[in-house]
Amino acid sequence: MTNEQVRDGFTEVYNQFWNKYKNNVPEKNSDEWDRIHDWVTVLKKKYPFLVQTVVDLEIELDQRMRKRG
Numbered sequence: 853m854t855n856e857q858v859r860d861g862f863t864e865v866y867n868q869f870w871n872k873y874k875n876n877v878p879e880k881n882s883d884e885w886d887r888i889h890d891w892v893t894v895l896k897k898k899y900p901f902l903v904q905t906v907v908d909l910e911i912e913l914d915q916r917m918r919k920r921g
Contacts, residue, residue, distance in 0.1 A: 853901065861899035869895065870909055877916045888913065 869891060878884035888910065895906045 857899075858901070861902050865895055865899065865902050865906060865909070869906075873913055877913050877920070880917060 873888065878888070892906050892910045896903045899906070
């Protein structure tokens, strides 16, 4: 794994994925959850070294959604 691959992984996972949803968690029955799950699946395949991080972020989003509801 190169330095660029690590940088790209963190950039996409944090700067793009997390920053998009951290303060904008979809409602429980929103179709946006399908898009989140699809993106999580892609991120896990694309950046295997960040699998646990990506899974944890998806869980965190789910917990935030449940706390609101």
